[in-house]
Amino acid sequence: MNAMQRIKALGRIMFIDGMRRHALIGLVILSLLAEAFGLLFMDFFGHDVGRASSDFLFSIMWMAGLLFLFFHAVQVIAWDEENGAIYALLSRPISRAEYVLGVFAGLALLLFCLHLLLGTVAYGTLLLIKQSLRETYFPVFSMPHFVLTWLGIVVMQWVLLAAIMLFSGMVRGGFPVLLLTMAYYGICSGLPVVRASVSQHLSPEQSSSGLTYFLQALTTVFPDFSRLDFKDSVLSSQLLFSNWHIAVYFGVAGLYIALAIVFACQLYARRDLQ
Amino acid sequence: MSLRLTFPLLLAVYLVLFAYQETVKQQEHVELQPAPPVALLKTAGYLKQLGAEMLYIKAAVFLGGRDPETPPDSYAAVLANHFDAMTALHPRLLDIYYLSESSLSWIGAQYTQRANAILAQGGIYRPELWVIPFFIGFNQFYYLHNFNDASRTLRTTSLKEGAPVWLGHLSALLAARGGNILGGLAWLRAMAATEDDATVRTRYEIEIKEFEKAAHVLSAISSYQQKYSRPPAELKNLVPEFIDAIPILGEGYELDYEAPELYMRKKHVG
Numbered sequence: 350m351n352a353m354q355r356i357k358a359l360g361r362i363m364f365i366d367g368m369r370r371h372a373l374i375g376l377v378i379l380s381l382l383a384e385a386f387g388l389l390f391m392d393f394f395g396h397d398v399g400r401a402s403s404d405f406l407f408s409i410m411w412m413a414g415l416l417f418l419f420f421h422a423v424q425v426i427a428w429d430e431e432n433g434a435i436y437a438l439l440s441r442p443i444s445r446a447e448y449v450l451g452v453f454a455g456l457a458l459l460l461f462c463l464h465l466l467l468g469t470v471a472y473g474t475l476l477l478i479k480q481s482l483r484e485t486y487f488p489v490f491s492m493p494h495f496v497l498t499w500l501g502i503v504v505m506q507w508v509l510l511a512a513i514m515l516f517s518g519m520v521r522g523g524f525p526v527l528l529l530t531m532a533y534y535g536i537c538s539g540l541p542v543v544r545a546s547v548s549q550h551l552s553p554e555q556s557s558s559g560l561t562y563f564l565q566a567l568t569t570v571f572p573d574f575s576r577l578d579f580k581d582s583v584l585s586s587q588l589l590f591s592n593w594h595i596a597v598y599f600g601v602a603g604l605y606i607a608l609a610i611v612f613a614c615q616l617y618a619r620r621d622l623q
Numbered sequence: 624m625s626l627r628l629t630f631p632l633l634l635a636v637y638l639v640l641f642a643y644q645e646t647v648k649q650q651e652h653v654e655l656q657p658a659p660p661v662a663l664l665k666t667a668g669y670l671k672q673l674g675a676e677m678l679y680i681k682a683a684v685f686l687g688g689r690d691p692e693t694p695p696d697s698y699a700a701v702l703a704n705h706f707d708a709m710t711a712l713h714p715r716l717l718d719i720y721y722l723s724e725s726s727l728s729w730i731g732a733q734y735t736q737r738a739n740a741i742l743a744q745g746g747i748y749r750p751e752l753w754v755i756p757f758f759i760g761f762n763q764f765y766y767l768h769n770f771n772d773a774s775r776t777l778r779t780t781s782l783k784e785g786a787p788v789w790l791g792h793l794s795a796l797l798a799a800r801g802g803n804i805l806g807g808l809a810w811l812r813a814m815a816a817t818e819d820d821a822t823v824r825t826r827y828e829i830e831i832k833e834f835e836k837a838a839h840v841l842s843a844i845s846s847y848q849q850k851y852s853r854p855p856a857e858l859k860n861l862v863p864e865f866i867d868a869i870p871i872l873g874e875g876y877e878l879d880y881e882a883p884e885l886y887m888r889k890k891h892v893g
Contacts, residue, residue, distance in 0.1 A: 393680045397717035401676050404713070408673040505669070538668035546662060574668055581672075581715055 355443050356451045363455020373421055377463065380413035384470050391478055399487030402478050403583045406471035407498060410464060414506040417463055422456050422513050423530060427523030446614035453514050453610055457507055468499045494582040501577035504602045508572060509534065511609035518616030536571045540564065572605055655685040655701045658708040665712065675713030678705050679722065686726050695730045702727055703737045710741055714748040724758045728766060735766040753786035770801025778810060788823060799834065799887035804841055808834040829874060836870040837878060837887050844885060854883035
């Protein structure tokens with residue numbers, strides 16, 4: 350069995366284990382019901398019905414993904430350690446790096462499947478809403494932009510998953526990892542606001558101040574998730590960003606995930622499991 | 624007391640108190656609480672658009688549920704604050720602009736200006752729509768009585784795709800009402816020259832004749848001013864040296880002279 354096969358096997362275990370969890374099945378049912386609520390949510394709006402419905406459905410997907418990450422992914426990784434499963438796995442011929450990659454691959458696939466299901470239902474719901482309205486209230490619905498927005502959510506939450514893997518390599522126990530993840534998410538969401546606020550208060554001459562560079566440097570560690578938020582494009586026939594920008598945003602996110610996973614592998618390799 | 628009796632007793636007390644609570648709640652004065660600071664709301668990140676939609680629903684529910692006797696000044700500032708927050712979070716949501724126009728612009732000049740600032744945000748993010756600048760132009764005309772600004776706004780609005788043809792006409796009418804008769808005339812001529820519909824073109828040509836009569840009076844005022852170095856106190860002072868007679872305008876127009884400005888007023892519009 351080569352390394353790739355071992356990673357695949359571990360990923361498969363993680364995926365099947367997740368599929369069996371009642372909490373995760375409950376999350377899926379709850380999210381689907383929340384998406385169905387989109388049919389009622391649109392009644393609150395009199396003009397931009399399509400936009401409000403689209404925002405609502407993507408927000409549900411985002412929240413479902415966060416619940417998965419905070420209360421499933423964190424617990425699965427921590428569960429492994431607290432219940433000794435990691436020792437059982439590491440006693441087999443599997444390296445620690447393979448363990449990290451296998452767990453990440455399994456959870457990333459599970460998250461992908463969750464979003465695939467929710468995304469398909471959201472797409473159907475939006476089509477249903479569009480067909481039930483006059484064109485004025487839902488003039489454009491772009492499938493490629495919908496897929497791009499959906500992909501944005503998946504990649505952003507893979508970034509969060511990679512960060513969870515990293516934190517689980519730094520500290521022991523589910524609760525500390527959960528706290529670190531929530532703090533990380535809070536900083537990632539708040540940092541763009543701080544940067545915008547600072548740049549508004551600085552004159553053009555001060556725009557290259559130390560504080561600006563410091564905040565920019567912080568963004569390399571705490572990425573700006575809004576870069577991959579394409580919700581506003583779903584109801585537009587034209588993309589609000591150029592293809593090159595989109596490629597760069599996804600490229601940066603992809604490299605961030607790779608860096609975080611490699612770093613997590615190194616942390617796990619050096620870690621004393623006793 | 625046995626446990627079997629305790630539950631129904633507690634339930635009965637709970638239901639009575641609950642009913643009383645509901646009665647008290649219904650008598651409470653409905654108030655719109657201020658929206659949290661925009662910077663804080665923006666930290667919602669991916670959910671910020673949903674946050675704006677929640678604020679919209681909150682404002683709409685308040686407007687629908689408030690006592691009709693509530694003085695608008697008592698909630699206008701908080702309502703404007705809600706619209707500011709909504710536009711900062713989700714400037715592309717069209718419903719915000721419809722609601723701000725219908726609920727804020729009429730409260731007073733200060734709030735008309737706030738509404739126009741909110742609408743201006745919409746104009747930046749939804750430049751393809753004619754309805755948002757139309758609201759701005761309408762507010763400038765109807766609430767702020769700033770006819771020249773309204774004319775300019777409606778003129779640019781009338782060039783947008785899908786804008787109704789009467790917007791350009793309204794713009795010319797407001798230009799004349801604001802004293803820019805030559806501007807209105809030029810705009811009407813341009814509209815007549817590019818209009819394909821013969822009926823509408825004929826309508827423009829009739830209006831152009833009225834504007835030309837006013838332009839003739841304007842020219843007489845200018846000649847008077849050149850000769851006497853001051854404008855005439857009344858229009859009749861122009862007769863017969865500069866004009867044979869002050870023309871009577873048709874199509875519901877009348878001349879309104881407040882030295883040195885000449886205005887064309889639509890009788891039924893004011």
